[in-house]
Amino acid sequence: MTWNYSKKTTELFMAAVSGAPGTHLGEIEDADGFGEHGSISCGDALRFTFRVERHPTDPRLDKIIEARYLTFGCTSAIAASEALCAIIEEGDFTPINALEITNQDIVNYLDGLPQAKIHCSVMGAEALEAAVFNWAQKRGVDLADLGVDIRHDEQEEGRLVCTCFGLTEPYIMRKIEELEMKTIADITNAIKAGGACMSCHHTPGGLQDLLDKVNGSRPTTMKQLPVLPMARAPKAQPPAEMSPFKFAKKVEEVIDSYVRPQLANDAGDIEIVDIKDTKVYCTMKGACANCVGSQNTIKMLVEQALKDQIDQRIQVIEV
Amino acid sequence: MTIIYMDNNATTRVAPEVFEALRPFLTDDYFNPSSLYEPAHGPAEAITAARRTVAKLLGKARPDEILFTSCATESNNTAVFGTIAANKERSHIVTTGVEHPAIFSVGEDLQRRGLDVDFVPVDLDGNIDKMEFVRALRPDTLLVSVMHANNETGVIYPVEELSRITKETDPSIVFHTDATQTVGKLPIDLRDSFKNVDLLSFSGHKLHAPKGVGALYIRRGTRCRPFLLGGHQEDGRRAGTENVAFIVGLAKALELAMARHDEDEARILAMRDRLERELVARIPYLEVNGRNAPRLSNTLNVACHFIEGEGILYQLSAQGICASSGSACTSGSLEPSHVLRAMHIPFSAIHGSVRFSLSRYNTDAEVDTVIEVFPGIVDSLRRLSPYWDVKKNEPRPEAMEMLTQTEMP
Numbered sequence: 001m002t003w004n005y006s007k008k009t010t011e012l013f014m015a016a017v018s019g020a021p022g023t024h025l026g027e028i029e030d031a032d033g034f035g036e037h038g039s040i041s042c043g044d045a046l047r048f049t050f051r052v053e054r055h056p057t058d059p060r061l062d063k064i065i066e067a068r069y070l071t072f073g074c075t076s077a078i079a080a081s082e083a084l085c086a087i088i089e090e091g092d093f094t095p096i097n098a099l100e101i102t103n104q105d106i107v108n109y110l111d112g113l114p115q116a117k118i119h120c121s122v123m124g125a126e127a128l129e130a131a132v133f134n135w136a137q138k139r140g141v142d143l144a145d146l147g148v149d150i151r152h153d154e155q156e157e158g159r160l161v162c163t164c165f166g167l168t169e170p171y172i173m174r175k176i177e178e179l180e181m182k183t184i185a186d187i188t189n190a191i192k193a194g195g196a197c198m199s200c201h202h203t204p205g206g207l208q209d210l211l212d213k214v215n216g217s218r219p220t221t222m223k224q225l226p227v228l229p230m231a232r233a234p235k236a237q238p239p240a241e242m243s244p245f246k247f248a249k250k251v252e253e254v255i256d257s258y259v260r261p262q263l264a265n266d267a268g269d270i271e272i273v274d275i276k277d278t279k280v281y282c283t284m285k286g287a288c289a290n291c292v293g294s295q296n297t298i299k300m301l302v303e304q305a306l307k308d309q310i311d312q313r314i315q316v317i318e319v
Numbered sequence: 320m321t322i323i324y325m326d327n328n329a330t331t332r333v334a335p336e337v338f339e340a341l342r343p344f345l346t347d348d349y350f351n352p353s354s355l356y357e358p359a360h361g362p363a364e365a366i367t368a369a370r371r372t373v374a375k376l377l378g379k380a381r382p383d384e385i386l387f388t389s390c391a392t393e394s395n396n397t398a399v400f401g402t403i404a405a406n407k408e409r410s411h412i413v414t415t416g417v418e419h420p421a422i423f424s425v426g427e428d429l430q431r432r433g434l435d436v437d438f439v440p441v442d443l444d445g446n447i448d449k450m451e452f453v454r455a456l457r458p459d460t461l462l463v464s465v466m467h468a469n470n471e472t473g474v475i476y477p478v479e480e481l482s483r484i485t486k487e488t489d490p491s492i493v494f495h496t497d498a499t500q501t502v503g504k505l506p507i508d509l510r511d512s513f514k515n516v517d518l519l520s521f522s523g524h525k526l527h528a529p530k531g532v533g534a535l536y537i538r539r540g541t542r543c544r545p546f547l548l549g550g551h552q553e554d555g556r557r558a559g560t561e562n563v564a565f566i567v568g569l570a571k572a573l574e575l576a577m578a579r580h581d582e583d584e585a586r587i588l589a590m591r592d593r594l595e596r597e598l599v600a601r602i603p604y605l606e607v608n609g610r611n612a613p614r615l616s617n618t619l620n621v622a623c624h625f626i627e628g629e630g631i632l633y634q635l636s637a638q639g640i641c642a643s644s645g646s647a648c649t650s651g652s653l654e655p656s657h658v659l660r661a662m663h664i665p666f667s668a669i670h671g672s673v674r675f676s677l678s679r680y681n682t683d684a685e686v687d688t689v690i691e692v693f694p695g696i697v698d699s700l701r702r703l704s705p706y707w708d709v710k711k712n713e714p715r716p717e718a719m720e721m722l723t724q725t726e727m728p
Contacts, residue, residue: 003633010633017634017699025703040706040721041666043627043647043655047705070705072670074629074648078703164654188653195653274453279488281453317487319449 005076006111012079012086024085026068032138033064033095035130037123042165042192044073044120046081048127050088052095052135059139060146064093069127076110076117083109084124095132096141099148101125103179103190118189122179161206164196169210176214184208247310248275254309259302263288270302278313280306294318320639323685327525328470328500328618328676329643333568334527340571341529344564352561353552362563369570373534376573377519378508386535386553387566391499392421394520394535395464397546397557398495399425402462402518403434404544406493409461411435415447415476416661418466422497423657426464435459444612445474445662452481456488467498467505471645471658471674472609473618475505482515493517493541499525503576504584504615509536517541523565527678528572532565583679588616590686591677595619597690602697603712604722606668608659617677620645622659622668624722625707625714626700631673634696640689645672660725667706667714667721 005013016023031049038045047070052062067085071078083106088098103121107113113121136143158168172193181187184207188195193207200206242250255270263269268288273281282302284294291297295318303316324332350359352366370387374380388394399412399422414426416438426436437455440448447465456463463485468475482494495518498507502521507513518541522533537543537556550558576583598621599605608620623631628644635642645656647670655669664672675689701707706718714722 003636013630013633014637016703017630017696019699019702027705036705040625040670040718041724043653043666043670045705070703072625072704072706073627074646075633077627077648078630192653197654198652273450276456276488277458281484283449315487317453317484319453319484 003075004114005079006113008109008111009076009079009113012082012110013075016078016082024068024082024089025070027070028066028068031068031131032062033131033135035127035132035134037126037130038073040072044071044077044123046071046073046077046123046127048081048084048124048131050095050131050135059141060094060096062094062135062139064088064095064098073120073123074117076113077120077123079110080106080113080120080124083121084128088128095135096143096146096148098128099132101128115185115189119192122175122190159205161210162193162200165192167191167193169205172207172210173214176211181211182215184211187211244275250310251275251280251306251314254306255302258305258309262301263297273319278311278315280314280316281319282316283319323638323640323681323688325675325677325681325685325689326641326643327678327681328473328674330524330530331527331678332680333529334572334575336575337528337568337571341564341568344567348563352563353550362561365563365567366561369566372570373573376577377502377536378510378513380509380536381539383554384509384536384539386537386557387561387569388533388535388557389531389559389562390533391419391497391520391522391525392533393546394522394533395419395421395495395497396425397535398518398520398543399429399462399464401543401546402493402495402541403429405542406461409459411437411457411460412462412464413437413439413452413455413460414464415439415441415466417441417445417469417472417474417658418464419470419497419499422464422466439465441474441661443663445469445472445609445658446612447476447481449477449481453484453488456485456492458489460489460492462493462495464495464497467496467501467507468615469609469658470500471656472612472620472662473500473615473676474609475501475613475615478516479512482513486515493543495519497521500615500618502526503573503580504617509538518543523569523572526572526576528568529565532562532569534569579679584616587677587679587681590681590683591616591619591675593683594675594686594689595621598693601690601694604714605697606664608662608664608668608672619675619677621673621675622664623671623673623697623700624665624667625704625718626671626697628671628673630700631671631696634699635673635692638688638692640692642676643674645674646670663725665722665724667718667724 028049028051032052033050035048049068050064051066053065055061067088069081071081087109103125106121106124158170161169161172175191179190184201187193187207194200202208267286269285271283273283288294298316298318306314348361350362352363370382370385374382374385430436439452439455465476465481467478478496485492485494494516496516498519498521503526517538519536524530545556547558604624606622628646629648632644645659647653647655659669702709708715
């Protein structure tokens with residue numbers, strides 16, 4: 001997977017990381033609009049802020065005059081953030097008009113993005129939307145009244161479809177519609193859903209079903225696959241004449257009363273890690289832990305003691 | 320622009336000596352080694368000699384225990400699926416959470432097919448939890464597969480000890496190790512320290528042979544069905560016309576690695592340690608992944624908190640430096656490295672992880688260049704990061720808790 005970014009994308013990225021004049025890196029203090037998208041666990045996050053020139057009487061006519069971003073993300077995420085700010089500052093946008101800027105505008109500004117990086121442009125559009133909602137709240141503008149659909153609850157209320165990136169059914173369905181997505185790959189490229197463990201691709205109610213629901217084809221009716229019988233349960237058998245509990249107790253007793261005192265003479269100790277069948281797993285502690293002769297000690301002292309006092313079949317394994 | 324290649328755990332440059340050794344089999348000696356006429360003798364003999372060389376260099380293994388394959392992934396798939404096919408009465412497999420995808424994904428796939436697979440966890444440094452390993456072994460355990468050293472972090476696993484514990488528990492459990500990163504680098508003696516290892520995989524292109532050739536050691540008496548069917552080659556254990564030239568190249572590369580080992584190893588280790596020391600000293604909030612575990616001398620995996628690896632690689636590449644990252648944006652999927660996640664490395668660091676892996680062809684001057692440019696790259700991206708306080712040059716107060724966040728919120 002080599003890089004196939006457009007010239008524009010790499011130029012914007014290199015300008016941003018070198019702090020060239022005219023770039024939009026930063027955060028506006030007491031911003032009029034503040035929006036975030038993404039998180040550190042997902043691998044990219046954008047904090048977007050803008051300042052407006054306030055209209056004396058009608059806040060709906062505020063003009064965005066400055067836009068800034070801080071981005072944690074890859075080359076194209078940073079370039080997309082630059083593009084977003086540039087589009088806004090170069091245009092003459094009121095916050096409400098700015099809602100018309102789509103991720104496609106960002107892609108176009110960058111002279112295209114690789115398919116797998118489309119989600120970087122979506123992140124920009126989402127952060128912008130969040131920032132405009134934030135502005136509306138601060139300025140007392142009722143966006144719903146203006147016919148803007150504010151579905152801020154869909155993330156909390158919907159059924160979780162992609163658990164890796166925490167995306168819900170209503171959100172994914174809306175995005176399928178808005179971005180005219182046709183395939184699972186489209187969804188993953190744009191909003192990352194289904195891009196990690198991939199288990200939501202073809203499950204009932206998964207991405208393919210959502211695509212079919214939105215795009216109107218027949219939902220797949222998958223038969224539940226038969227669950228294959230799992231491996232046989234372990235059948236460890238302690239010596240027939242003793243219960244596993246009693247056997248373990250007995251091993252402990254012998255080690256406490258006979259082995260430990262002898263090891264203590266050399267400032268050493270022993271710990272039982274596990275017992276399976278007649279196999280006793282031990283680890284040497286203290287001075288014995290680094291002793292080159294520990295393997296011999298285990299065989300000559302520990303194993304022999306257990307054999308003599310409990311059962312000839314016992315085998316001691318050093319861990 | 321001159322290239323500084325520090326991605327040798329991904330692949331390596333073909334050694335000139337190797338290229339010279341294999342060249343005749345791409346030109347004049349092109350005959351199929353299975354053919355009977357006189358000219359085909361050369362290629363057939365070359366394979367026999369290569370097999371003898373590889374066997375000898377892995378600790379006097381027998382030539383008939385070496386199977387040539389197309390890559391380590393094929394070797395791993397053959398080992399796992401071949402063992403399962405030959406032993407129908409058992410169905411439990413033990414492996415680790417940090418294996419290369421050629422084992423890890425196979426394990427996940429086997430789970431879907433109804434087999435029982437346990438992934439033994441590792442600690443914060445990437446060391447395997449030995450107690451958990453012991454507990455995972457069961458009476459119906461068929462196969463244990465533990466890599467010799469990890470490709471991302473370079474952490475070395477105690478294969479000698481784990482194979483002994485396995486065989487002492489039950490000699491009929493098959494023990495496999497993926498030694499792709501260690502053959503030619505670490506001592507491997509299949510008659511001594513690795514006497515409890517039944518199957519061992521590796522490939523040529525990690526040790527200066529070409530891509531497209533690998534090998535699988537199958538200890539005599541180990542039950543393992545062929546994975547590729549359709550021919551009598553390799554004693555019927557791997558069908559397909561032998562890649563004569565590359566097999567010759569693999570043997571030559573291994574010979575070279577062994578002959579130059581002590582000299583190469585000392586030089587590479589010194590370069591790696593200097594790179595590590597200098598980067599740690601120059602960059603705040605930089606961690607060395609696996610720092611407290613035994614590690615391969617050529618590998619350095621650093622995590623730069625609060626920036627994304629792809630932007631680092633891009634800027635390194637702009638200066639001609641080739642490295643790799645475990646971040647989501649560089650993985651081909653959208654998921655960050657499963658190895659670093661298994662080590663409970665926080666997300667703030669996984670996405671900013673960068674791996675430098677050296678070889679005998681790296682120089683001190685190249686290390687100097689990386690030491691010089693890397694801190695500036697980290698700095699340039701942190702200035703853009705919403706989690707970073709540029710003035711204090713440390714994470715913002717609200718981001719501090721992310722330094723330990725290892726689970727999705």
